[in-house]
Amino acid sequence: MSFQNLQDALYWLGLAVAIYFLVRVFINLAAAVLTYGLLPKANVAKYGKWSVVTGASDGIGKEFAIQLAERGQNIVLISRTLAKLQSVAQDIESTYGVKTKVLSTDFGRGDCIYDEIAQLIAGLDIGTLVNNVGTGPPIARFTEMPDPSQAIRNTVEVNIISVLKMTQLILPEMVKKQRGLIINVSSGGCVAPLPSLAVYGATKSFVDYFSRCISHEYEVEGIKAVCIMPYFVSSNLTLNAKPNFWLRSAKDYVRNVLAVTTTSTRWSHGCWQHDVHGWMGRNLPHKVYATSIGLVLQRIKNKQM
Structure with missing residues (x-):
């Protein structure tokens, strides 16, 4: 040549x-x-009459419950604080005229809670499951976490086991009906190394991988599984900081997420601002990205002290 x-x-x-x-x-x-x-309006009614939302008393979970009720769904709300759950449930019933069921429980307690959940949801036409409940150990390097054994166990129980067990409880009935929507809330923190939150980032990576697997396994049976990977949303986790370009309000974020569920995507960061953030996480050198995220986490840690 x-x-x-x-x-x-x-x-x-x-x-x-x-x-x-x-x-x-x-x-x-x-x-x-x-x-x-x-922002097409998600048609969740086609999946069933009831939606189950974990971690439903605050932040993203509460907003999922509200916006699903707005679409005519009856809501099962599961979280730790009974007073907050009852308040949200009453507001939903009076505003949207739907039915609610509430259960106060701690997902960190282990397998013993799931029999009670199974009894609560027995016989319900559940079309949508939102696995939103999550927790994380204090912001610290892995060997410097206070009470590390308990922190690790609790984070795994809440962030991983809850997703597996709730899916195990509800998915079989979805398969029988050949319809269902599962929204698993992971985190943008699993896109690239998350300094000072290694256990949290690792558990959220599991949620992402598990979601992709069951999406492929069950899509032929009418089940849609979507993994949502948010970055910072105004909530208790971010000390209810005022929303801005990057830090979205829970209401705005969930509105975007429910729009995403009408597309064919199996995973999303939930809004275009977080998509940009995710692109940076996947394409910037990990050292640069991890350093920038570390600075943000340090600011949050300082405010918590």
């Missing part, structure tokens, strides 16, 4: 690669506009 022919080959190869990436960018932008620009 002559030098000129080599130059021509490299030119066409480079052009093909450039076109390929431009097409990918266009497709991603088009999907973002359709999803986040139009």
Whole structure:
């Protein structure tokens, strides 16, 4: 091959690669506009009459319960604080005219809680499950966590075991009916190393992987499993900081998430601002990204002290 022919080959190869990436960018932008620009209203009624939401007394979980009720769903609310659950349930019933059931329980207690949950939901036409409950150990390096054994056990029970057990309880009936929607709330923190929250990030990585697996396993039976990977949302976790460009309000964030469930995606960061954040996490050098996230976590830690 002559030098000129080599130059021509490299030119066409480079052009093909450039076109390929431009097409990918266009497709991603088009999907973002359709999803986040139009915000189609999720039709959750087609899955069933009841939705189950864990961690439903505050933040994202509470907003899921409200917005699902707004779409005509009866809601099962499960969380730790009974007074908060009852308050949310009363507001939902009076505002949207739907039915509610509440259960106060601590997902960190282990397997003993799931028999009670099974009794609560027995016989209900559950179409949507939102595995939202989550927790994390204090912001600290792995060997410097206070009471590390308890912190590790509690984080695994709440962030991993709850997702497995709740799915195990509800998925079989979804399969029988050939319809169902499962929304698992992971975290943007599992996209790249999360300094000072290693256990939390690792458990959320499990949620992402598990979600993708069951999505492939059960999609042929009418089950849609979606993993949501938020970054910072205004909630107790972020000390209810005022929403801004990056830190979304729970109401705005959940509205976007429910729009995402109408698309074919198996996972999403939930809103286009967090999609940008996720792109940086996947493409920036991990050292740079981890350092920037570490600075944000340090600010949160300082405010907690």
